[in-house]
Amino acid sequence: xASSIRVRATANGDITEVQTLIQHxxxxxxxxxxxxxAIPAHFIQQLKFECNGKDVFVADWGTAVSKxxxxxxxxxxxxxxxELKISWTDNKGGSDTITAKIA
Amino acid sequence: xxxxxxxxPTRRLILQGAASVALxxxxxxxFAAAPALAAANDKYPEEAFKLKNEADAIKALYGRTAEPxxxxxxxxxxxxxxxxVVPISVTVTLDKVTSISFFVAENPNALxxxxxxxxxxxxxxxxxxxxxxxxxxxxxxxxxxxxxSATKEVKVTVGGCGG
Numbered sequence: 001x002a003s004s005i006r007v008r009a010t011a012n013g014d015i016t017e018v019q020t021l022i023q024h025x026x027x028x029x030x031x032x033x034x035x036x037x038a039i040p041a042h043f044i045q046q047l048k049f050e051c052n053g054k055d056v057f058v059a060d061w062g063t064a065v066s067k068x069x070x071x072x073x074x075x076x077x078x079x080x081x082x083e084l085k086i087s088w089t090d091n092k093g094g095s096d097t098i099t100a101k102i103a
Numbered sequence: 104x105x106x107x108x109x110x111x112p113t114r115r116l117i118l119q120g121a122a123s124v125a126l127x128x129x130x131x132x133x134f135a136a137a138p139a140l141a142a143a144n145d146k147y148p149e150e151a152f153k154l155k156n157e158a159d160a161i162k163a164l165y166g167r168t169a170e171p172x173x174x175x176x177x178x179x180x181x182x183x184x185x186x187x188v189v190p191i192s193v194t195v196t197l198d199k200v201t202s203i204s205f206f207v208a209e210n211p212n213a214l215x216x217x218x219x220x221x222x223x224x225x226x227x228x229x230x231x232x233x234x235x236x237x238x239x240x241x242x243x244x245x246x247x248x249x250x251x252s253a254t255k256e257v258k259v260t261v262g263g264c265g266g
Contacts, residue, residue, distance in 0.1 A: 015225070028233070030211060045147050056224050062152040064207055064215035066188045066231040075224040 005098040009084050016078045016102055018049065018057070021070050022088060028063035042092055044069065050085040051078050051102075078102055148217060157206045157213035161243055164204060164217060165250055169243050172197065172251035177242045179255045183234065186259040192229035193253070197246040200226035209238035235262045 004023040009016055022044065029041030041063060049057040056075040078084070080102055087097040151163040161169065176194045183189040193203060203226060204217040215232045226244070234240075234257060241254045 055221055058219040060147050060217040062212055062214055062216065064210050064233045066233050070231050072229040073224060074227060077223045
């Protein structure tokens with residue numbers, strides 16, 4: 001299965017910019033379906049970025065993060081070719097992980 | 104073969120490098136203590152996300168109140184046509200930023216997202232949030248042990264709750 005995580009990490013000098021797009025419904029639990037039944041909450045709770053054995057960015061999310069979440073941040077200390085590991089876990093115990101090379 | 108610290112190395116394991124390597128060397132000794140500690144360190148703030156009121160959520164997350172700062176640049180559209188996807192970004196020019204969180208005052212639960220900024224990561228984030236209706240959006244920044252805030256109003260023409 002294709003990964004739910006799409007990532008672009010680009011090093012420019014000492015600074016690496018990371019843009020991430022994840023496919024996830026991010027259901028709030030407040031929306032009703034066509035039959036009037038509530039769609040249960042289903043959302044990513046934690047998203048973590050690791051590079052060279054160190055956490056470089058940790059996101060804790062609630063239901064107010066948009067469907068198919070996007071996040072952008074930058075960090076120092078990595079170079080082209082280093083590996084960036086991205087992983088998320090959701091409130092139903094789902095998870096996904098990907099490793100991207102910094103370009 | 105080089106020594107590795109298992110399939111999911113954590114900071115704590117690396118800090119305790121010598122100990123973990125020794126344990127791994129001995130085979131399948133249980134060392135549940137180290138991962139448990141690391142998990143506690145990176146705990147998801149479940150309670151703060153459940154609170155409805157913004158002030159309560161800030162208190163639950165940080166345990167104190169914030170003062171406004173002009174060193175936080177909060178970028179949000181003045182009018183959002185679709186409350187389901189509102190691009191919000193923040194850039195901070197304070198030193199020693201350790202955490203940035205976004206609160207949407209009029210949402211059913213005020214806390215939207217909370218980000219931990221380890222040393223070496225720049226205090227600038229862009230993301231997309233849902234907004235139920237026209238609301239104030241607040242960015243709370245923890246820097247050098249102090250709490251700062253910036254607020255901006257976003258007018259929402261179609262709410263993001265799909266109702």
